[in-house]
Amino acid sequence: MEDKGPSFTRTFGNMGFFRPPSMPFQEKPRLVTDKDLGVFREQEGASLLALRGLQELDLSACSKLTDSSITQVLRYPELQRLSLSMLPEISDDSLASVAYHCRSLTRLALSHCPQISDQGIAWAAPYLTRLQHLYLSCCDAVTDRSLSLLVQHCKRLRTLDISMCKDISMTTVDLLQAQLPFLENVHCQFVGGADLTLAL
Structure with missing residues (x-):
């Protein structure tokens, strides 16, 4: 009888010879600490920092993210579209x-970020010269001053959403539209503290 080599049966799998590797979702998740971030920085191959060419990132509604997370990790010179809404x-x-670290941004969403204020816009606007789309709806600490800064620094702006920003006036919105040549869409529902109940 001719020897055709070893033959395998399903019982080998039961003995552990072909045990499949554990899947990532089977591991218990844990919180990333500041110490972990330090390790990631030293081992770039295993961290977000290694994604030098990243162009789009959506972190919307990742409610655990803090200033520490954002300032230490988000450093992508080629990033074009970023959403930090609902943080x-x-x-x-x-x-x-x-x-400062993502100067190629053309689209930035910051809607429902209650701590973003005119001061942040003042710091950021000089570096956001390529910005075309900005979403600031429900950012109550943003006022007319921010619009003046956008006119001064963000001359390529095409879309602006400032809906429900209670301290922005329609007069300033009209001025903004007159001074930015590429501005096509301005969403400004209920600015200036308009009574939302009137529209319901």
């Missing part, structure tokens, strides 16, 4: 850091 813990420090 209640981030402040002007995050905005300033993002603007």
Whole structure:
């Protein structure tokens, strides 16, 4: 009888010879600490910092993110589109850091970030000269002063959403539209503290 080599049966799998590797989702998740961030920086191959060519990033509603997370990790010179909407813990420090380290941004979403204020816009605007689309709806600490800064530094702006920003006036919005040549879409529903109940 001819020997055709070893033959395998399903029982080998049961003995552990072909045990499949554990899947990432089977591991218990844990919080990333400041110490972990330091290790990531030293081992770039295993961190977000290694993604030098990253062009789009959406971190919307990642409510655990803080200024520490944003300022230490978001440093992508080629990043063009970034969403940080619905991050209640981030402040002007995050905005300033993002603007400084991500100068290729053309789209930035900061809607529902209550700690973003005129001060953050003042720090960031000089570095956001390529910005075309900016979303600031429901940012209550943003006022007319921010619009003046956008006119001064963000001359390529095409879309601006300042809906429900209670301290922005329609007069300033009209001035903004007159001074920015590329501005096509301005969403300004309920600016200036308009009564939302009237529209319901």
